Amino acid sequence: xxxxxxxxxxxxxxxxxxxxxxxxxxxxxxxxxxxxxxxxxxxxxxxxxxxxxxxxxxxxxxxxxxxxxxxxxxxxxxxxxxxxxxxxxxxxxxxxxxxxxxxxxxxxxxxxxxxxxxxxxxxxxxxxxxxxxxxxxxxxxxxxxxxxxxxxxxxxxxxxxxxxxxxxxxxxxxxxxxxxxxxxxxxxxxxxxxxxxxxxxxxxxxxxxxxxxxxxxxxxxxxxxxxxxxxxxxxxxxxxxxxx
Numbered sequence: 571x572x573x574x575x576x577x578x579x580x581x582x583x584x585x586x587x588x589x590x591x592x593x594x595x596x597x598x599x600x601x602x603x604x605x606x607x608x609x610x611x612x613x614x615x616x617x618x619x620x621x622x623x624x625x626x627x628x629x630x631x632x633x634x635x636x637x638x639x640x641x642x643x644x645x646x647x648x649x650x651x652x653x654x655x656x657x658x659x660x661x662x663x664x665x666x667x668x669x670x671x672x673x674x675x676x677x678x679x680x681x682x683x684x685x686x687x688x689x690x691x692x693x694x695x696x697x698x699x700x701x702x703x704x705x706x707x708x709x710x711x712x713x714x715x716x717x718x719x720x721x722x723x724x725x726x727x728x729x730x731x732x733x734x735x736x737x738x739x740x741x742x743x744x745x746x747x748x749x750x751x752x753x754x755x756x757x758x759x760x761x762x763x764x765x766x767x768x769x770x771x772x773x774x775x776x777x778x779x780x781x782x783x784x785x786x787x788x789x790x791x792x793x794x795x796x797x798x799x800x801x802x803x804x805x806x807x808x809x810x811x812x813x814x
Contacts, residue, residue, distance in 0.1 A: 613638060619762035623745045623778055626655030626738055627785045633660065642675040653686075655741070656734035656789065662690035662699045669706050681717035684710055688722050692731055693788030735789045742782055749775050 616631035629652035636645035646667070652660035665687030671678020687703040694700070710718065727733065752759050752771035759771040761778070 615763065617761075617763040619764040620781070622761070623742050624655075624738070624782060624785050625741065626652050626657030626660065627781070628652075629655070630657050630660050633663075637673075640674075642673055646676055653729050654734060654737075656729070656731055656738045657785070658690050658693060658696065658699070658788075661686050661729060662696070662702070665690055665706070666702065680706075680710060681714045682721055684714065684718035685721035685725050688718070689725050689729055695788040731789060735786075739786065739789070742786075746775070746778065749778070 613631060613635045616628055616635060618628070621628040629648045633645045633648035633652060636642070636648060646664075649660045649664050649667075653664060665683045665685075667673050667676050667683070668679045668686060669683025671680075671683075684703075684706050687699070687706050690696070690699045691703050707715070749759050749771055751757075753775045755771075757771045758768045759765075759774040760768040761774060765774055765777070
């Protein structure tokens with residue numbers, strides 16, 4: 571059997587594209603930014619084993635767990651950790667929390683919120699994120715926008731896909747290596763809270779790649795699941811970042 575790796579895909583994102591996002595109607599311009607995403611179904615635990623492979627997904631789950639229980643500061647810490655691993659939902663949520671300032675323990679900072687929202691839309695695959703960014707931008711004053719531009723440059727140096735996306739993909743590929751070897755040899759593997767019991771490593775590898783294809787949507791090229799190919803080069807391409 572052969573092994574495959576996830577690779578980053580180059581996604582052009584230019585100033586012109588960012589400007590197009592701001593051609594909102596007067597109705598949109600008058601609308602407030604969206605509220606923070608609903609917490610949805612109650613979370614009782616997160617798949618701890620996934621932290622090894624997809625920490626962005628794992629810490630986003632933990633943040634939701636804490637927010638559901640009113641532990642806002644703990645939730646904020648885990649949102650930032652999730653954002654560190656290129657989780658766009660976490661970056662979007664941070665943007666809303668800071669811009670709206672409607673969560674206890676999270677002081678309002680509209681410029682910081684706008685910067686996080688700008689970072690959340692660099693993959694262009696989430697229309698609600700783009701809508702929230704447009705609304706926030708159009709409701710911001712020139713000094714707030716100027717401050718957001720400075721903050722955005724700081725954030726993208728750690729949380730932008732060019733850095734954080736590469737970090738997340740490298741982590742996934744590194745941790746998948748022994749599982750892929752086990753799959754090649756017909757071995758058995760187990761991931762805590764992700765697989766119910768030890769099972770054929772090939773099944774575990776397929777499930778992890780399917781999960782990764784959702785977590786890394788818009789970040790990497792095709793994620794092939796099935797017959798594994800021999801390891802190639804490590805991910806190297808990068809993603810240009812949106813600027814104002």
